Amino acid sequence: MAIYRHERLTNGLVVVIIRASKIKALYFMSKIFLRIAICLLYPSLFGVFFVGEVLAETKVTTKYENYLVQGNDLKQINNSIKENGIQVPGGRSFAAETNYKVELSYDFNESEHGCGLVGVNSEVIITYKMPYLVNYDDLTQDDRVVWSSYYQSLREHEMGHARLGVRAASLIEWELSNLLPMENCAKVVEAANKIEAQILAAYHKHNVEYDRETAHGNSQGAFLLARN
DSSP, X not given: OEEEEEEEOOOOOOOOXXXXXXXXXXXXXXXXXXXXXXXXXXXXXXXXXXXXXXXXXXXXXXXXXXXXXXXXXXXXXHHHHHHHSEEETTTEEESOEEEEEEEXXXXXXXXXXEEEEEEEEEEEEEEEEEXXXXXXXXXXXXXXXXXXXXXXXXXXXXXXXXXXXXXXXXXXXXXXXXXXXXXXXXXXXXXXXXXXXXXXXXXXXHHHHHHHHHTTTGGXXXXXXXXX
């Protein structure tokens, strides 16, 4: 499971730039939105365009949070996870979540000829929330083995969400770094905001699809009790 949030940081810097033609700017923008539209309409093609690529060097900050669970056996621990885990509407709960926040910073390149972006940088702050078993040492050896395997699989599933967050930020940074100058800075910001929103929306869908394909990590081994 993943929660997706983002923030934008903007700074201004005035320097001289070279005017770019409106035709080239429109052509470049059309290519950006075409790629995003294809990913939105055909998620199966997502990997062809973005998944295998890290288009920009995004700074990644990782944080960890825990909630406490306990039990004398696996069934009790499973019930503790359901009771103390991440609660969602509809009475469901999940064992873990990944919260990523994308922060962008850039300056303006402004002159009488137009305005563009320079110094575009992105950072992803990833927060994992995972269960912490307080009485691990009290379990039988067999239950400790099962718990350790389960926890590792759960962590690997959540890392998949984190990778999507990093790719989203990388793509946004790359697109904004290649955004051609426009008539004024207001139009540049409007275009940048639109690109950011479209990419984040696309990656939200890919996170949802990732959970659907993995059954929220179950197909990756993130289940505590054996399936009948």
